[in-house]
Amino acid sequence: MPRFNPDFWEIPVPPDFFDQFTTEDYFWYRAPDDEYTEARRAKRQAVLEQVRRIIAKELTERQTECVQLYFYKGKTQEEIGNILGISRRVVSQHLFGVTRNGKQIGGAINKIRKVCRKLGIEFP
Numbered sequence: 001m002p003r004f005n006p007d008f009w010e011i012p013v014p015p016d017f018f019d020q021f022t023t024e025d026y027f028w029y030r031a032p033d034d035e036y037t038e039a040r041r042a043k044r045q046a047v048l049e050q051v052r053r054i055i056a057k058e059l060t061e062r063q064t065e066c067v068q069l070y071f072y073k074g075k076t077q078e079e080i081g082n083i084l085g086i087s088r089r090v091v092s093q094h095l096f097g098v099t100r101n102g103k104q105i106g107g108a109i110n111k112i113r114k115v116c117r118k119l120g121i122e123f124p
Contacts, residue, residue: 047123054115055108063108066094 055067065084069075070091075083077091084091097107104110116123 044123047121050119050121051112051116054112058111058115059108060094063094063111066091067108070095 055064059067062084066080069080069083070077077088077095080091081088093106095108097104097110099105
């Protein structure tokens with residue numbers, strides 16, 4: 001008996017089941033509003049490229065390492081700390097900054113947002 005896998009459910013269907021659908025029902029069919037989606041995707045790619053340049057130019061080396069590991073590689077703060085030889089708390093400070101006297105200070109994300117506002121970059 002096969003093991004149950006909740007990520008993949010196979011459902012038996014009769015061979016002629018898919019004959020009832022039109023071409024427009026298939027996933028590769030491009031509807032007119034897909035052009036809007038494509039335009040939005042293109043704008044998003046352009047913004048992401050600008051953000052990558054900001055990360056490379058504006059952040060410190062340690063902030064850049066933390067951002068790349070956290071957002072691009074999907075590592076946890078704990079894992080990043082182990083890789084870089086620093087504590088999880090310091091990784092968090094590099095990424096998100098700290099709050100002093102009710103004001104947010106430092107952090108790669110804050111710096112990226114600040115530069116984006118300065119350059120007029122809006123996220124789609």
